[in-house]
Amino acid sequence: MDQIAVWQMMIREALSVQIGPRAAEGTGRLRLTFKRNKLCYNSGKIAGHRRCGSLSYLAKLRIEIMKKTSTAIWRAADGNERAADAGDAERRIAEAAAVLREGGLVAFPTETVYGLGADARNSAAVARIFEAKGRPSDNPLIVHIAHIGQLEELLLPYPELAKRLMERFWPGPLTVVLPVKPGALSPLVTAGLSTAGVRMPDHPLALRLLSLAGCPVAAPSANRSGRPSPTTAGHVLEDLDGRIDGVVDGGPSGVGLESTVVELDGERTIRILRPGGVSAEALRAALPEALVLEAEDGREAPAAPRSPGMKYTHYAPQGELTLVQGEPDRTAAYIQAQEAAAAAQGLKTGVLAFDERLDRYRADLVIGFGSERRLEEAASRLYAALRRFDEAGVQRIWAEACRPDGIGEALLNRLAKAAGYRIYEA
Numbered sequence: 001m002d003q004i005a006v007w008q009m010m011i012r013e014a015l016s017v018q019i020g021p022r023a024a025e026g027t028g029r030l031r032l033t034f035k036r037n038k039l040c041y042n043s044g045k046i047a048g049h050r051r052c053g054s055l056s057y058l059a060k061l062r063i064e065i066m067k068k069t070s071t072a073i074w075r076a077a078d079g080n081e082r083a084a085d086a087g088d089a090e091r092r093i094a095e096a097a098a099v100l101r102e103g104g105l106v107a108f109p110t111e112t113v114y115g116l117g118a119d120a121r122n123s124a125a126v127a128r129i130f131e132a133k134g135r136p137s138d139n140p141l142i143v144h145i146a147h148i149g150q151l152e153e154l155l156l157p158y159p160e161l162a163k164r165l166m167e168r169f170w171p172g173p174l175t176v177v178l179p180v181k182p183g184a185l186s187p188l189v190t191a192g193l194s195t196a197g198v199r200m201p202d203h204p205l206a207l208r209l210l211s212l213a214g215c216p217v218a219a220p221s222a223n224r225s226g227r228p229s230p231t232t233a234g235h236v237l238e239d240l241d242g243r244i245d246g247v248v249d250g251g252p253s254g255v256g257l258e259s260t261v262v263e264l265d266g267e268r269t270i271r272i273l274r275p276g277g278v279s280a281e282a283l284r285a286a287l288p289e290a291l292v293l294e295a296e297d298g299r300e301a302p303a304a305p306r307s308p309g310m311k312y313t314h315y316a317p318q319g320e321l322t323l324v325q326g327e328p329d330r331t332a333a334y335i336q337a338q339e340a341a342a343a344a345q346g347l348k349t350g351v352l353a354f355d356e357r358l359d360r361y362r363a364d365l366v367i368g369f370g371s372e373r374r375l376e377e378a379a380s381r382l383y384a385a386l387r388r389f390d391e392a393g394v395q396r397i398w399a400e401a402c403r404p405d406g407i408g409e410a411l412l413n414r415l416a417k418a419a420g421y422r423i424y425e426a
């Protein structure tokens with residue numbers, strides 16, 4: 001019997017044998033949680049986490065069993081695996097696919113960020129996504145597919161322009177919002193809209209999983225709502241361990257920022273709803289005949305969002321973040337002065353800056369974005385950096401802005417959101 005089964009048996013026994021009517025008058029409230037094969041408890045009376053105590057002690061408390069799901073980890077890092085390991089990886093993916101088909105919640109790597117997947121036709125499964133994330137139900141989910149053929153049963157006829165986008169950018173970080181066939185998806189996926197965002201991710205493990213599952217998979221980013229999106233399986237577990245059935249661990253995701261979400265207006269206009277892995281320049285270069293309109297909420301707080309997800313403050317670190325833009329020397333001087341003033345007040349400070357100026361900062365935690373000539377690297381580091389500031393308990397953070405070129409547009413969009421649109425022009 002594994003450790004969890006032993007504890008489950010002990011708790012059942014404690015509940016039936018020792019928790020009598022007096023338990024209700026117990027000395028506190030006990031929350032039991034399973035974490036990495038260990039039973040932890042905490043209550044208002046006992047601070048922190050400890051290993052489970054004696055049964056007689058448990059009997060004094062009112063018991064609440066919280067997280068019952070144990071989250072599986074399917075290690076399937078792609079790339080330089082030996083043939084034997086590749087066979088193991090395939091078996092693990094097949095297991096994860098079976099869990100998806102049976103209505104489970106499986107987190108998986110994509111080239112952008114890790115997604116939290118469920119069968120998009122199964123409302124009970126999709127409802128669990130919203131519950132596990134704590135996500136508002138009016139924010140629709142992106143539907144992931146492995147083969148173009150899957151679109152036939154999901155979508156109503158759509159513009160040629162969409163087909164050209166798919167040919168050019170799929171598999172890849174582009175989500176296209178298109179009219180959905182009534183009844184083809186759970187209404188929870190579309191949040192009641194007549195459209196759905198669809199995408200084919202460019203990640204071998206994601207494509208294999210989606211292909212073996214054989215169903216359209218609804219998948220938001222695999223973080224608790226309001227937390228930075230996860231770019232590793234470890235981030236997924238930080239937020240969702242015990243709340244989901246499993247995670248496929250494929251190592252760090254590549255792009256590090258979510259897909260670009262676009263909607264089409266007829267055969268000529270592409271409107272970017274959320275900037276992401278495919279830049280406006282790349283869309284223009286691929287389809288010169290189309291008019292590409294940039295995201296309304298680029299770096300300003302949105303007025304009337306066209307995409308429901310745009311109205312929520314996402315990606316916020318626990319500390320107060322300010323995005324500083326302007327000429328590099330003035331930017332650095334402003335951050336130095338602000339940081340010194342905050343430190344003098346006894347606040348824990350952090351700076352997120354490009355390597356070119358990294359040595360100018362004296363904050364408690366200084367995190368490098370890489371060189372400002374390689375914004376792809378900065379994009380892939382952003383969310384992990386925000387999580388590190390939280391772990392370190394940093395209270396005030398300043399981030400250097402970048403050029404709005406290519407992936408820089410999406411990077412600035414996420415930084416502005418993380419800052420709650422607190423932007424200083426140096």
Ligand code: TXA
Pocket residue numbers: 110112113114115116139140141142173175177190193195196197201219220221222257258259260261273274306307308309310
């Ligand atoms: O890269 C990504 O897109 C990742 C990976 C896992 O694929 N997924 C992701 O999902 O970022 P999520 O749920 O965090 O963001 C989905 C965005 C939201 O802003 C949502 O409002 C928008 O897509 N969206 C989804 N369906 C839509 C629709 N029918 N119309 C307009 N916007 C839609």
Ligand code: MG
Pocket residue numbers: 220221229314
């Ligand atoms: Mg998200």
